[in-house]
Structure formats: C-alpha cells, structure tokens
Amino acid sequence: MNRRKKIVIRALVPEATARAGTYRGTASERRAACWPVNRTLRLSASALVLAVSLTATGCGVGSNDDPPERVFDETTFRAADFVDPRVGSNKWFPLVPGTQWVREGTTLIGNRVVPHEVVTTVTDVTREIDGVTTVLVYDHSVGAGQVVQESIDYFAQDKDGNIWTMGGATEQYEAGRFVAVDEAWLSNVDGAKPGILLPADPTADTPAWLIAQPPGEDGDAAEFARMQREECVPFGCFQNVLVIREGKRSALSNEFKYYALGTGQIRNEPLGSSRHEDIELLINVTKLTAKGLTEASAAALRIDRRAAKEWPDVYGTVEATRAR
Numbered sequence: 001m002n003r004r005k006k007i008v009i010r011a012l013v014p015e016a017t018a019r020a021g022t023y024r025g026t027a028s029e030r031r032a033a034c035w036p037v038n039r040t041l042r043l044s045a046s047a048l049v050l051a052v053s054l055t056a057t058g059c060g061v062g063s064n065d066d067p068p069e070r071v072f073d074e075t076t077f078r079a080a081d082f083v084d085p086r087v088g089s090n091k092w093f094p095l096v097p098g099t100q101w102v103r104e105g106t107t108l109i110g111n112r113v114v115p116h117e118v119v120t121t122v123t124d125v126t127r128e129i130d131g132v133t134t135v136l137v138y139d140h141s142v143g144a145g146q147v148v149q150e151s152i153d154y155f156a157q158d159k160d161g162n163i164w165t166m167g168g169a170t171e172q173y174e175a176g177r178f179v180a181v182d183e184a185w186l187s188n189v190d191g192a193k194p195g196i197l198l199p200a201d202p203t204a205d206t207p208a209w210l211i212a213q214p215p216g217e218d219g220d221a222a223e224f225a226r227m228q229r230e231e232c233v234p235f236g237c238f239q240n241v242l243v244i245r246e247g248k249r250s251a252l253s254n255e256f257k258y259y260a261l262g263t264g265q266i267r268n269e270p271l272g273s274s275r276h277e278d279i280e281l282l283i284n285v286t287k288l289t290a291k292g293l294t295e296a297s298a299a300a301l302r303i304d305r306r307a308a309k310e311w312p313d314v315y316g317t318v319e320a321t322r323a324r
Helices: 027-043 047-057 290-310
Strands: 004-010 069-075 099-109 112-129 132-143 146-158 163-174 177-186 195-198 208-212 220-233 236-248 251-260 264-270 279-287
Touching: 069 195, 099 264, 112 146, 112 279, 112 290, 132 163, 132 290, 146 290, 163 208, 163 290, 177 290, 195 208, 195 220, 220 251, 220 264, 220 279
Parallel strands: 069 208
Antiparallel strands: 004 069, 099 112, 099 279, 112 132, 132 146, 146 163, 163 177, 163 195, 208 220, 220 236, 236 251, 251 264, 264 279
C-alpha cells in the first residue's frame, strides 16, 4: 500500500463559501457552480455589481475572507509498489495495448476556432523509468486538417490500480511539418516528480491530487468533480460517468475530463484557464489489428528516440522497447 502525504496550497482565487440560506453541496460542486460566474466577473465591466450578487449567492468573490487552503494528496512513490501497466485493471482508463480512442471537436489556432481531432493509442512499447515499467501512450493531434502536435506519455500502474504519470515528450508541428521536441521529462530527473493521473476509484471524499511536476513548472493537479448520471457523445451514451477537474496546482481551472466505466475518456470540456479551449467528444474506440498496433508503436518509438537524442541528459542510456 502506498503511503500518502499532504501538500497544502493556498488558492490564488477565493472559492465558493457556503452561507446561510444558500446551496450547500460538496466543495467541488460549489466550485463548479461558481466558476462560470467567476469567469464572467473577470470579463465584465460591471464587476462591482456582480461582486455584490456573488456574495449574496455564496460565491465568495470580493469578500474579505482569506482564500481557502486546498489540500493536495501526494502518494509516496515506491518502485516496489508497481505492476505491469498493460494489465489494464484501472476501470476508468484501461491501459490495454492496441486500444485506440478517437475524439473530435474544436480547438483554437491563433484566434481561429478550427476542427480538431485527437487519436490516442495505448502502444506495446515500454520504458523503464525510475525503476518502474511504463507503457507509452501515443497522441496524434490534427487541427484544421494538419498535424499540430504529437506526444507520448509514460504511464505506470501501482498495485492499487492508480495510473501514474512518469514522464512525457511533446513534438510541435507548424503547417503540418515537424518543428521541434519542445518538452521532454522523466520522473526523478532534474527535480521532476511523478504523480497520479487517475486514481483507481475516485469519489467525493478523495482529496485533490498531484498529477505530475515537470522540471521548473508549477505542476499539474486534479480533483473529483462529480459523478454524472448520463453523458452522450457521438459514439454513444454512457451511464455513471466520472468527471475530473484538471489544472495547475495553483488553479484547477483548465478542463473537465469525462471517463466512462470500462471505456476511458469520452469527453474534454475546457474551463477558463484552457489555452486552446479544446473541446473533444469520443467518436470511436476500437482494438487495433496487429498491423495497426505496429504502426502506432513505431510512431511512439520515433518520438521517444528523437526525444532521447535531443535530451540525452534526461533519457540517459536506457532504451524503450516493444513487447516480444
């Protein structure tokens, strides 16, 4: 069992405060209820009027109260606690090689809203990071008909079923052509810290958690937002959908991610801090043929090897390999 420690972060923006005669849901529900109004407040010229109304409704904007402290749960990392992630036993995000999700929607390129597609594939490529076996999950992103980004995430799974982020590499494209590997990091190199992408069974009682912290960054974090009775996307309708809020440690305001039991991520909904305002809806999930898996794994290996070549101090001499 992993031991846990707590990190306390003081929020930069005051969050909802329940007041007499107002809605008293969970802390996550109150934040979700107040967020759209808080966002409007920043953009509106009538900030003073809105501030009065927000105080009356329990969204503590403009109050003299100190911002509440958000407590993050940080699970102690121990290599001995991990299993082969390809067993795919996390019910919300099964890491079974050959599983491929296709999500479509829109994204911002400059000031233009354009069609957007993300194809995510669990490959059969593994890399040992910090004494743990990780599997490479490959993302291929297309905007306005051209490749805009390709990336790999190195995911691991512990004995409790939690999915961990152990590193990543991102390639940027312009006009459909490769430009550079603009980010590559691995756990325990240059101060980088791993974290949990998705707990095995998050609930309303689960404290907010740290996803990962690449070198020199604020770090990514998440929290349970709600269980949704039903969510429909082009691929179909799902019941009892898990909704997770993600963002930075200092502001969990980037996006909502929707996960369906036994399926994986089915929707991405941007929040106020989202840079590209990506909207993604699942249109297909499939198990690749042997040929399709070989192609996706080859693409993931290409990114891994190019990152290792450009960032040798990060990757060292260990090489990623395909399953035999």
